[in-house]
Amino acid sequence: MTRLYYADAFLTEFDAQVSEIQAEPRPAVVLDRTAFYPTSGGQVFDTGWLEVNGARTRVVEVAEQDDRILHYLESVPAGVVAGTQVHGSIDLPRRRDHMQQHSGQHVLSAAFIRLFEMPTVSFHMGDEVCTIDLDTKSATQEQVERAEDLANQVVMEDRRVDIRFVSLEEARGLGLRKLPPVEREQLRLIDIGDFDLTACGGTHVRSTGQIGAILVRKTEKARQGVRVEFVCGGRALAAARRDRVALSEAASVVSAHIWEMPQQVRKLADEAKAARKLRSELLNELAELHAGRLLQETPETNGFHLVVRAFPDRDLEFIKLLAQKLVRSEGKRAVALLGAGEGSPALVFAQTAGLPFDMGALMKEALAASGGRGGGSKDMAQGGVAKAEIIDSVLAKIRTTVL
Ligand SMILES: [Zn+2]
Numbered sequence: 001m002t003r004l005y006y007a008d009a010f011l012t013e014f015d016a017q018v019s020e021i022q023a024e025p026r027p028a029v030v031l032d033r034t035a036f037y038p039t040s041g042g043q044v045f046d047t048g049w050l051e052v053n054g055a056r057t058r059v060v061e062v063a064e065q066d067d068r069i070l071h072y073l074e075s076v077p078a079g080v081v082a083g084t085q086v087h088g089s090i091d092l093p094r095r096r097d098h099m100q101q102h103s104g105q106h107v108l109s110a111a112f113i114r115l116f117e118m119p120t121v122s123f124h125m126g127d128e129v130c131t132i133d134l135d136t137k138s139a140t141q142e143q144v145e146r147a148e149d150l151a152n153q154v155v156m157e158d159r160r161v162d163i164r165f166v167s168l169e170e171a172r173g174l175g176l177r178k179l180p181p182v183e184r185e186q187l188r189l190i191d192i193g194d195f196d197l198t199a200c201g202g203t204h205v206r207s208t209g210q211i212g213a214i215l216v217r218k219t220e221k222a223r224q225g226v227r228v229e230f231v232c233g234g235r236a237l238a239a240a241r242r243d244r245v246a247l248s249e250a251a252s253v254v255s256a257h258i259w260e261m262p263q264q265v266r267k268l269a270d271e272a273k274a275a276r277k278l279r280s281e282l283l284n285e286l287a288e289l290h291a292g293r294l295l296q297e298t299p300e301t302n303g304f305h306l307v308v309r310a311f312p313d314r315d316l317e318f319i320k321l322l323a324q325k326l327v328r329s330e331g332k333r334a335v336a337l338l339g340a341g342e343g344s345p346a347l348v349f350a351q352t353a354g355l356p357f358d359m360g361a362l363m364k365e366a367l368a369a370s371g372g373r374g375g376g377s378k379d380m381a382q383g384g385v386a387k388a389e390i391i392d393s394v395l396a397k398i399r400t401t402v403l
Pocket residue numbers: 041102106199200201202
C-alpha cells in the first residue's frame with residue numbers, strides 16, 4: 001500500500017484500486033494507494049470523496065489499523081469489489097488547515113527548544129485549537145511570547161520545508177528534535193530549512209510562509225508540564241476576528257476602546273460590588289422599618305403579635321429578612337406568616353424562639369394545599385408556591401391554625 005501523501009502533501013486527486021471492503025461495523029474500503037491521511041502523530045484524518053463507477057461517496061473518516069488505511073464511507077456503492085478502480089479527492093481546505101497547524105507546531109516546538117530547551121512531549125490537534133505539552137516546570141509569559149515571536153519570524157523568512165527519507169542509522173547522526181518511538185528501517189524527516197529537523201509522517205506545507213501566523217492562545221499547567229494552546233494560519237485569522245467582534249461588542253456597551261476594556265470591566269465590577277453592598281444595607285433598613293410598623297399595627301393577642309402579610313412586589317430575600325426582624329424584635333414576641341410575589345413566589349413562616357408553634361409543620365400544610373416545595377425548622381420555614389395569586393388564601397388559611 002502506497003501512502004501518496006508521504007511524497008506530496010499537495011496531491012489531492014488520485015486513482016487507486018480497491019483491495020479490501022468492510023461492511024461491519026461501519027462501511028469502509030482499503031485501497032492499494034491513497035492520498036488520504038489517517039489520524040496519527042497528533043494530526044487528524046482527511047475527509048473527501050471517492051468516485052466509483054461515476055458515483056461519488058463521501059469519505060467521512062480515515063484511520064490506520066494494523067498498517068492498513070481504512071477509508072470509512074457514508075456507504076459502499078453497489079458493485080464495488082476488490083479490484084474496482086476508484087478516484088479519490090481530498091477535501092483541500094481541511095487538508096490545508098491541517099498542514100498549517102502541523103507545520104506550525106513543528107516551528108513552535110523548535111522555537112521552545114532553541115530558546116529555552118523545553119521539549120514538546122505531545123501534540124494534539126482539535127477542531128478549533130491545537131495544543132503542545134512542554135516538558136518544563138513552568139514557562140513565563142515572556143518566554144512564551146519570545147517563542148511565539150521566533151516562530152513567526154521563521155514564518156516570515158519563508159523557509160523551505162523538505163521531506164527527506166533516511167535510514168535509522170543516518171538519522172541518529174543528524175541530531176533530530178524527535179525520533180519516532182517505533183524503530184523503522186527508513187525514517188521520513190521533515191526538514192524546515194536550518195531550523196528544525198524531525199521524524200514525522202504528517203502532511204506539511206512547502207515553505208513556512210504557507211503556515212501563516214502562529215498565535216498562542218493560552219498556557220496552563222498540565223500533567224506533563226505546561227500546555228500551550230495555539231492556532232495557525234486560517235485559524236489564527238478566525239480567532240483574531242472573533243476576539244475583535246466580541247471585544248468590540250463589549251466595548252460599544254461601555255463606549256470605550258477595546259484596549260481600555262480591562263480597566264472598564266474592573267471599574268464596572270467595583271461599582272456593581274458597591275451597589276450590591278448599598279442595596280443590602282438599604283434592604284436591611286427597610287425591613288427594620290417595616291417590622292417596627294407591622295408590630296405596631298398588630299395588637300398583641302395571647303402574648304404575641306401575629307403578623308400576616310403578602311408583598312406582591314417583594315421577593316423571598318426581603319420577606320426572609322423581614323421575618324427575622326419581626327421575630328427578633330426586642331421585648332416582643334411574634335409569629336410572622338409572609339408571602340412574596342416577585343420573582344419566584346414564596347412563603348416564609350417564623351416565630352420568636354419559645355413560642356409553641358411548629359413553622360416547618362405549618363409550611364408543609366400550606367404547601368400541601370398549594371402544591372409547592374419547601375420546609376424548615378420549628379422556628380423558621382420557607383417554601384415556593386406555583387402562583388402568586390394563591391398566596392393570600394394560603395396565608396388566610398394558616399392564620400386560622402395559629403389563632
Ligand atoms: Zn509532526
